[in-house]
Amino acid sequence: MLSRGFSGFRRPQPPREIPSGQYYETGFPVLTYGPTERVSQADWKLSIDLGDGGFKSWNWDDLMAMPQTDIHTDIHCVTKWSMLDSDWKGVDLDIFFEQAGLGSDIAEDYLMVRSFGGYTTNLPVADVRGGKAYIVHEFDGEPISQEHGGPVRMIVPHLYFWKSAKWVESIRFMDEDAPGFWESNGYHMYGDPWKEQRYWGD
Amino acid sequence: MQDPKRPPDTQLEGRQPERLTWQVGTVASIVVETYRVKTFRIRLPHWESFRAGMHYDVRLTAPDGYQTQRSYSIATGPETRDAIDLTVEKIDGGEVSPYFHDEVIVGDRIELRGPIGGPFTWTESMGGPLLLIAGGSGIVPLMSMLRHRDSVARHVQTLFLYSSRTQLDVIYSDELDALAEAGNGLQIAHSFTRSTPDGWDGFARRVDTGMISDVFDRLGAVARAYICGPEGFVETAANALVDAGVTPERVRTERFGPAGA
Numbered sequence: 001m002l003s004r005g006f007s008g009f010r011r012p013q014p015p016r017e018i019p020s021g022q023y024y025e026t027g028f029p030v031l032t033y034g035p036t037e038r039v040s041q042a043d044w045k046l047s048i049d050l051g052d053g054g055f056k057s058w059n060w061d062d063l064m065a066m067p068q069t070d071i072h073t074d075i076h077c078v079t080k081w082s083m084l085d086s087d088w089k090g091v092d093l094d095i096f097f098e099q100a101g102l103g104s105d106i107a108e109d110y111l112m113v114r115s116f117g118g119y120t121t122n123l124p125v126a127d128v129r130g131g132k133a134y135i136v137h138e139f140d141g142e143p144i145s146q147e148h149g150g151p152v153r154m155i156v157p158h159l160y161f162w163k164s165a166k167w168v169e170s171i172r173f174m175d176e177d178a179p180g181f182w183e184s185n186g187y188h189m190y191g192d193p194w195k196e197q198r199y200w201g202d
Numbered sequence: 203m204q205d206p207k208r209p210p211d212t213q214l215e216g217r218q219p220e221r222l223t224w225q226v227g228t229v230a231s232i233v234v235e236t237y238r239v240k241t242f243r244i245r246l247p248h249w250e251s252f253r254a255g256m257h258y259d260v261r262l263t264a265p266d267g268y269q270t271q272r273s274y275s276i277a278t279g280p281e282t283r284d285a286i287d288l289t290v291e292k293i294d295g296g297e298v299s300p301y302f303h304d305e306v307i308v309g310d311r312i313e314l315r316g317p318i319g320g321p322f323t324w325t326e327s328m329g330g331p332l333l334l335i336a337g338g339s340g341i342v343p344l345m346s347m348l349r350h351r352d353s354v355a356r357h358v359q360t361l362f363l364y365s366s367r368t369q370l371d372v373i374y375s376d377e378l379d380a381l382a383e384a385g386n387g388l389q390i391a392h393s394f395t396r397s398t399p400d401g402w403d404g405f406a407r408r409v410d411t412g413m414i415s416d417v418f419d420r421l422g423a424v425a426r427a428y429i430c431g432p433e434g435f436v437e438t439a440a441n442a443l444v445d446a447g448v449t450p451e452r453v454r455t456e457r458f459g460p461a462g463a
Contacts, residue, residue: 001226001263001311001313002263002264002265003262003263003264003301003312003313004305004310004311005301005305005306005310006262006263006264006301006305007264007265008262008264008266008268008269008270008297011295011296011297020269021261021269021270021271023270023271023297029433029457029458030433030437030457031457032455032457033321033322033454033455033456034321034440034450034451034453034454034455035440035441035443035444035450035453035455036437036440036441037450079273080271080272080273117450118451147433147437181321182320184320185319185320185321186222186318186319186320199222199318200221200222201221201222202221202222
């Protein structure tokens with residue numbers, strides 16, 4: 001529907017196409033449903049649930065000793081802003097899977113990522129393998145601030161940014177897909193920004 | 203009902219998955235709230251029940267096909283049917299808010315879809331004591347909660363801390379005064395950050411830890427806290443509440459950044 005009197009294009013335009021319904025944001029807004037979690041480097045730990053009571057865990061020093069990757073990517077938030085050309089540093093999630101002894105044949109199709117403070121988000125395993133997801137500790141050359149999920153968060157840049165859990169704490173595999181926090185509160189189970197999968201039914 | 207002791211991922215809400223479809227509402231009235239804030243009453247062909255704190259997405263389309271979307275909180279309480287109020291602050295350099303302020307007139311058609319949102323909502327059944335904290339136009343979703351409370355939940359002990367630049371920036375000023383004077387367990391504490399009215403003996407500074415602990419003491423206990431405003435404001439208030447001993451699960455936040463609207 002045409003909006004009477006609306007001409008558009010009054011904001012700075014992005015250097016390239018961004019997904020439908022998004023606007024170009026040159027800052028980095030903070031979106032969190034509750035208070036900022038205060039997790040120190042010393043307290044941070046990531047665990048992968050291996051089933052049957054088994055876990056593999058990494059602390060800050062472990063993370064620093066792993067092969068690091070520089071990630072240059074665009075971020076699309078369901079609240080409509082897109083941040084282009086952001087730089088992150090961290091470790092490919094595949095390397096965690098390897099160190100946990102999980103081969104290329106993870107039996108389950110889905111996983112649930114959990115944050116310190118209890119936030120959760122669900123993802124297909126296929127969407128976090130092959131260089132699509134990272135455990136990161138630097139943003140634009142600096143340690144990630146607490147508001148943005150520091151000391152360590154996950155990024156899954158090809159999906160809406162609520163899928164990129166701040167203050168990442170644990171990962172468990174699931175045979176069937178199940179909703180995390182926002183997915184229980186009206187957001188799409190998958191969240192592809194290029195298909196504008198914002199809400200249930202999109 | 204959300205139980206603060208349960209992890210968020212078990213807080214499945216009542217709404218079933220269904221497609222949120224775009225609809226075309228009609229602007230029924232426009233109220234000038236302050237020199238930079240207007241309220242647009244939009245009559246909806248398909249009004250849906252909602253919980254206070256939820257929002258609608260608005261979509262604008264230009265003649266060349268360019269589209270842009272923004273989210274606006276519902277200002278009306280859930281008891282107001284068939285129409286919603288969207289209260290919009292004009293953001294200089296923005297794209298959507300100047301359109302609403304400078305172009306939209308009564309009778310215009312607005313494309314929108316909703317209601318949307320889960321964590322930042324309050325209903326009577328969630329009870330209190332209820333602490334609401336707003337900076338500037340962050341009042342909008344909290345006003346929906348206050349209106350809901352006034353309609354069906356006057357027994358809930360409530361304190362609303364509202365930070366504005368000056369008295370001229372207070373949105374819903376007359377209605378807030380009337381609610382506060384009703385004497386039914388709602389306290390309203392204003393803070394003015396730039397200039398204060400003559401004889402003012404209330405808060406006159408930006409939100410800080412001392413202010414939060416002061417209002418926390420006045421309320422005595424906090425079962426639910428909702429904070430909405432600019433990023434720095436929300437960060438300060440939320441951290442101060444956690445420092446005061448409120449468990450983070452009881453504190454819900456909505457932050458807005460400097461740009462975009």
